[in-house]
Amino acid sequence: MNYGYPIDETWSTNEIIDVVNFFSMIEKAHEKQVSRQELLIVYNRFKQIVPSKSEEKKLFAEFETASGYSSYRTIKKAKSSSEAVIKM
Template sequence: MKNYTYPIDLSWSTDEITSVLHFFSKIEAAYETRVDTTELLVAYDHFKQIVPGKAQEKQLDREFEKLSGYSTYQAVKKAKELGKGWLSLGK
């Protein structure tokens, strides 16, 4: 995993920040190695409990992609398309 900051909302609780960071780490794994699609989608479900709105989700995706080069939207989309299994989006 690379070394950069994550887009977080400082109004979130510690548990919420932990869940969002866990989701971002699953996205990183999808691009850098591989990730179990079920684990990624469970992490996404927890993320959506914290960030239920599409606008904020898109904003966080843009910020995360700008910082890391990885798209949360594309990773979740591919995981849903794949169903159960392993997802690897590495180049």
């Protein structure tokens, strides 16, 4: 990993940790596999921190540009799947 996560300096330390954890789960879904339930839990926490859809899209785009991993497609798959494990 030679890139950073999109971070907002106005977030608290705990919020930054939770957002980093979310993007880390997205990476793990692409590189290995993750629990669908855990991914949706960290996404829900992410949405508490970033409730704005436009801000979410901006952060997802920044992360995809840096990493090549699509947060949107990963979350879409997790929401629509009934499988216990998500692998991109």
